Every structure is written in C-alpha cells, then in structure tokens.
C-alpha cells in the first residue's frame with residue numbers, strides 16, 4: 001500500500017528545513033547517490049509572485065535542493081513555462097534570490113527526445129533533461145484547474161512537454177478529459193519521479209491554475225513516492241471523491257495505485273474548498289457532442305475591462321479560437337475545445353469560465 005505523509009508547515013526556512021528533510025528521508029531519501037544528477041521539477045507556470053500561489057514556493061525548492069546537496073547530488077531546476085520567459089519567472093517568483101548562495105543550475109527545458117509512453121499515444125517528445133536525469137523530484141503545487149479540477153502531483157509532470165507541444169497535446173486530446181488524463185498518467189509513469197512533494201501551504205482555489213485563482217492558506221505539505229497516491233490523499237482532504245480526479249481514476253485503472261493508501265501525519269479535512277465549476281464529461285451518441293460542447297460545457301469568458309490585449313491567450317490557444325477585437329477579445333465557441341489553456345496563461349487574470357444558460361438549466365435536472 002502506498003504511503004502518503006501530511007506535515008503542517010509554513011514558509012519559514014527554520015521551520016521548513018527539518019520538516020522537509022524528515023519527509024524526504026522517510027519517503028525515499030536513499031534514492032539519491034553521490035554525484036547523481038537530480039532534477040527538481042517545480043511548478044513554474046508563468047511569472048508570478050509567491051503570494052499568488054501559482055508556483056511552488058521558492059523556499060520549498062531551496063530546502064529540497066539543500067537536501068539533495070547533503071547527499072552529494074548535483075541539482076538542476078527545470079520546467080517549461082506555459083507563458084512568459086523562464087528568466088522572468090525565476091526573478092518574479094523569487095527563485096534567483098532565494099537560491100542564489102547554494103550553487104544550483106536553473107535550466108529551462110528545451111531539447112526533447114522521443115519516448116514511447118505506451119498506447120494510444122506511442123512515441124512522444126519529452127524534455128531530454130527529465131528523461132536523462134538520475135533522479136527526478138516532483139515539486140508540485142496544490143491548485144485548482146479549470147479543465148482537470150485540480151493540478152497536483154501527476155499533472156505537474158506535464159511541464160516536461162516542451163513549449164508549444166503542450167497546446168498541441170490539448171488539441172489532440174480535444175474535449176475529452178479522460179484521454180487527457182490518460183496522457184498525463186502515461187507521462188508521469190514514463191518519467192517516474194522518485195519523490196513527489198505537493199506544496200499546499202499557500203494553495204489555490206476557485207478558477208485556477210493561473211491568475212484567476214484565489215490563494216487559500218492550508219498550511220500543509222504532502223509527500224509520497226507515488227504521485228497518484230498523494231493526489232488521492234489530497235482529494236480526501238478536500239472532501240472529494242478521488243475518482244472525480246480523472247488522473248487518479250486513470251492511475252487506478254493502470255494499476256499505479258490501489259483503492260487504499262496509507263496516510264500518516266497531520267492529515268485534516270478542509271470542508272469548504274472552492275473547486276472550479278465543471279460540467280460532466282460528454283455523454284450519449286457522438287453526433288450530439290458538438291451541440292453539447294457549444295451549449296452545455298463551461299466556456300471561457302473574458303473581462304474586457306481587465307484584458308490588456310497582450311496576446312498571450314490567442315498565441316497559446318491550440319485551436320486558434322480567440323481573436324483580437326476593438327475592445328478586448330472574442331471567442332469562436334464552435335472551434336473552442338474547452339481546454340481552458342487561455343485562462344491558465346492569461347497574465348492579467350482577465351479570463352474565467354462560465355456555464356452557458358442551457359448548461360445551467362440542464363444542471364438543475366442532473
């Protein structure tokens with residue numbers, strides 16, 4: 001049975017260091033050998049300050065880097081951001097300042113290698129540095145996600161898909177969240193991080209995972225050698241049926257995690273965590289799916305008073321469904337596959353999602 005550890009914590013170096021050192025020791029500290037190249041994969045989605053709760057906190061990254069160094073390992077910190085320059089993320093997120101004196105390498109994922117992740121996807125491009133590292137440590141953030149409900153340990157490894165290959169995969173998965181969950185689980189299982197730690201000290205609720213989400217203090221770190229188990233435990237913490245998180249459901253199907261996990265430490269229940277509103281998956285004959293997508297599924301919406309016409313959303317949109325208009329932006333809801341990437345990458349928090357009127361009426365009778 002997979003073990004998951006919960007530890008109360010705060011963003012204070014003196015408090016954090018013994019907690020994280022003990023947590024890693026009990027998860028799998030001996031996986032790091034002298035001179036191992038250890039890749040830390042935090043959530044570095046876009047340029048944001050730590051108080052926005054979008055990125056893995058720099059102090060968590062620092063302490064984990066120090067742990068690796070204490071074992072004689074070489075530390076590389078990498079991700080492939082959805083938007084904004086890697087340098088800007090390191091600066092605005094406080095990583096350069098917080099880790100400046102401990103000699104780690106920051107490197108944006110750039111080169112990819114083809115790796116067979118299994119059917120139905122076959123060989124796909126994954127960041128070379130993630131595939132070739134001796135050990136990978138997955139440092140995720142506890143956040144909501146408009147498309148997948150939550151972004152936790154398994155989903156964090158999607159950052160190992162480099163640059164514009166990410167929206168391409170959204171496009172290929174289309175509106176089917178189950179297919180996308182399958183892809184996420186297979187990427188996770190290919191990279192197989194030895195340790196997953198989820199930063200839920202300052203978490204995010206509402207319309208995450210970008211600037212439309214709301215920071216929520218939970219004061220917790222969650223660790224395991226098995227990300228699906230950690231994700232399952234967090235669902236229980238938030239009062240959610242774990243199978244409602246499709247990555248957990250898929251990980252169970254593929255045997256990566258069982259129905260039972262062993263939880264220890266400071267587990268507690270959060271009763272009022274605000275999840276993003278979601279219409280259930282498409283159902284019924286395929287011939288009706290286009291209609292359902294248009295009229296029942298949450299659609300992205302812009303607040304054109306906040307929109308700065310920066311162009312991030314229309315450049316990232318995998319289906320090119322967003323156009324610049326005289327005052328703000330417009331959506332082509334026939335083309336839009338409801339991946340909500342635009343909400344994720346908007347640097348100004350101008351986008352959210354809402355159910356169309358027919359969908360709201362339909363929800364009353366579900």
Ligand code: SF4
Nearest residue numbers: 307308310311313346
């Ligand atoms: S909605 Fe956001 S990302 Fe899109 S143009 Fe406006 S400010 Fe930029």
Ligand code: SF4
Nearest residue numbers: 317336337339340342
């Ligand atoms: S408009 Fe937004 S939700 Fe629709 S396909 Fe483009 S990025 Fe995805």
